[in-house]
Amino acid sequence: MQSVLAIILVLGVLIFFHELGHFLVARLFKIGVPVFALGFGPKLFGFQYGDTEYRLCAVPLGGYVKLAGESAQDELGEGIPPESSFSLRPPWQRILVVAAGPVFNFVLAVVIYWGLFWAHGQQxxxxxxxxxxxxxxxxxxxxxxxxxxxxxxxxxxxxxxxxxxxxxxxxxxxxxxxxxxxxxxxxxxxxxxxxxxxxxxxxxxxxxxxxxxxxxxxxxIALGPGTALIAGAEQTWTIVVLTVQGIIKLIERIIPADNIGGPILIAQLVSEQASEGLTNLLALTALISINLGLLNLLPIPVLDGGHILFYTIETITGKPLNPRMQEIAYKIGIAFLIALMTFAVFNDIHRFFK
The missing domain is CATH 2.30.42.10 (PDZ domain)
Incomplete structure (x- = not known):
C-alpha cells in the first residue's frame, strides 16, 4: 500500500508541476485556459474556479492544460474573447507557453535538491x-x-x-x-x-x-539556503548533461537499447526508494523530473519539443507550417512514441523476469 501511494504521489507531483508551467505562463500572457487536468480519461472529480475547470481524471499517467483556441480550427466558445486565443498569439509567446512545462520539471528538481542539501548538507x-x-x-x-x-x-x-x-x-x-x-x-x-x-x-x-x-x-558539509540553492542547481545541471550524453550514446548505439526503461521500471524504482526513506524518494523524484523535462523537449511532434520546433519554423519563415504536413508529422510522432513505449515496456517485463 505504501509503494502504491508513493508511486501515485510521485507521478502526481511530476505531472502537476509540468502542467503548472504551461498554465502559469499561459495566464501570464492572458491566454484562456478552460481546463487544467491531472490524468486522462473519465473525470473523477472537478470544480470550476474563475474561467478554468480543474479536473482529476481516472488514468494517472499524464495530464493536460487545454488552451483557448489551441489550434486555428478550434472554436473559442461562448464568452471567450478572441484576444485570449493561443493560436492568435505570436510564435515567441507560444514557444514560452509550451517550453514552460519542461522548464518547470527542471525547476522542481532544483527545488528538491535545494531542500535536501539545506536539510542534510552535502556528503x-x-x-x-x-x-x-x-x-x-x-x-x-x-x-x-x-x-x-x-x-x-x-x-x-x-x-x-x-x-x-x-x-x-x-x-x-x-x-x-x-x-x-x-x-x-x-x-x-x-x-x-x-x-x-x-x-x-x-x-x-x-x-x-x-x-x-x-x-x-x-x-x-552544512550548507546555508544560498549555497544549498547553488548546489541544487549544479546537481540538476550535472544530471541534465549526463542524461543528454546518455541519449546521444543510445542514438549512436554505444549504450544498448535494452537499457531503456518504461513505467514498470519507474514504479519499481519508486517502490524501492520509498522503502529506503523520504530522502531517497525525493532524490529519485528529482531525477525522474529531469528525465521527464528532457524527454518532452525532444523535437518529436506531439511532444513539447515538437511544438517548439513548429513555432520556431513559423518564426523563421513568417508563416505556420502547412496543416497537412503538421498532421503527417503528428501521426509519425504518435507512432514513434507508441513504438518507444511498447519497446520500453517489453524491456521492463524482460528485466523483471530475468
Missing part, C-alpha cells in the same frame, strides 16, 4: 584508503589500508574526488603523496598505471590508476 567522501589492490602501484608504493591522503605534489587534498582528479591529471607520472598513517605523517612516492577501462557509457577510455578504493568514510 563528501574522505580521502581515506579502504583497500589497496594486489599487484597495484599503490601496493608497490607501500600505501596501506587506513591511510588518509593529505596532499598530492604539495596540493592539499580534502575529499576523495580531489584525489581521484589528481590521479587522472598525473597521466601516469610519479606522484608524491603525503599521508597520515595512524599518529604520524609520511611521504609516499607512487606512479599510477595507465589502463583501458570502460566509462559510464561503456566506452573504452585510458585512465590512470593507483589501485586503491575509498573506505566509505564521509563528511557532511
Amino acid at each position: 563528501e567522501l574522505l580521502p581515506v584508503v579502504g583497500q589497496v589492490l594486489e599487484d597495484s602501484p599503490a601496493q608497490a608504493a607501500d600505501l596501506r589500508d587506513g591511510d588518509m591522503v593529505l596532499s598530492v605534489n604539495g596540493q592539499d587534498i580534502r575529499y576523495w574526488s580531489e584525489l581521484a582528479e589528481r590521479i587522472q591529471q598525473s597521466e601516469g607520472q610519479t606522484m608524491l603523496l603525503t599521508v597520515q598513517r595512524e599518529n604520524r605523517v609520511v611521504d609516499v612516492s607512487a606512479q599510477p598505471r595507465v589502463e583501458v577501462r570502460q566509462n559510464l557509457f561503456g566506452e573504452d577510455i585510458k585512465v590512470a590508476m593507483l589501485g586503491i578504493t575509498a573506505s566509505g568514510q564521509t563528511q557532511s
Whole structure:
C-alpha cells in the first residue's frame, strides 16, 4: 500500500508541476485556459474556479492544460474573447507557453535538491584508503589500508574526488603523496598505471590508476539556503548533461537499447526508494523530473519539443507550417512514441523476469 501511494504521489507531483508551467505562463500572457487536468480519461472529480475547470481524471499517467483556441480550427466558445486565443498569439509567446512545462520539471528538481542539501548538507567522501589492490602501484608504493591522503605534489587534498582528479591529471607520472598513517605523517612516492577501462557509457577510455578504493568514510558539509540553492542547481545541471550524453550514446548505439526503461521500471524504482526513506524518494523524484523535462523537449511532434520546433519554423519563415504536413508529422510522432513505449515496456517485463 505504501509503494502504491508513493508511486501515485510521485507521478502526481511530476505531472502537476509540468502542467503548472504551461498554465502559469499561459495566464501570464492572458491566454484562456478552460481546463487544467491531472490524468486522462473519465473525470473523477472537478470544480470550476474563475474561467478554468480543474479536473482529476481516472488514468494517472499524464495530464493536460487545454488552451483557448489551441489550434486555428478550434472554436473559442461562448464568452471567450478572441484576444485570449493561443493560436492568435505570436510564435515567441507560444514557444514560452509550451517550453514552460519542461522548464518547470527542471525547476522542481532544483527545488528538491535545494531542500535536501539545506536539510542534510552535502556528503563528501574522505580521502581515506579502504583497500589497496594486489599487484597495484599503490601496493608497490607501500600505501596501506587506513591511510588518509593529505596532499598530492604539495596540493592539499580534502575529499576523495580531489584525489581521484589528481590521479587522472598525473597521466601516469610519479606522484608524491603525503599521508597520515595512524599518529604520524609520511611521504609516499607512487606512479599510477595507465589502463583501458570502460566509462559510464561503456566506452573504452585510458585512465590512470593507483589501485586503491575509498573506505566509505564521509563528511557532511552544512550548507546555508544560498549555497544549498547553488548546489541544487549544479546537481540538476550535472544530471541534465549526463542524461543528454546518455541519449546521444543510445542514438549512436554505444549504450544498448535494452537499457531503456518504461513505467514498470519507474514504479519499481519508486517502490524501492520509498522503502529506503523520504530522502531517497525525493532524490529519485528529482531525477525522474529531469528525465521527464528532457524527454518532452525532444523535437518529436506531439511532444513539447515538437511544438517548439513548429513555432520556431513559423518564426523563421513568417508563416505556420502547412496543416497537412503538421498532421503527417503528428501521426509519425504518435507512432514513434507508441513504438518507444511498447519497446520500453517489453524491456521492463524482460528485466523483471530475468
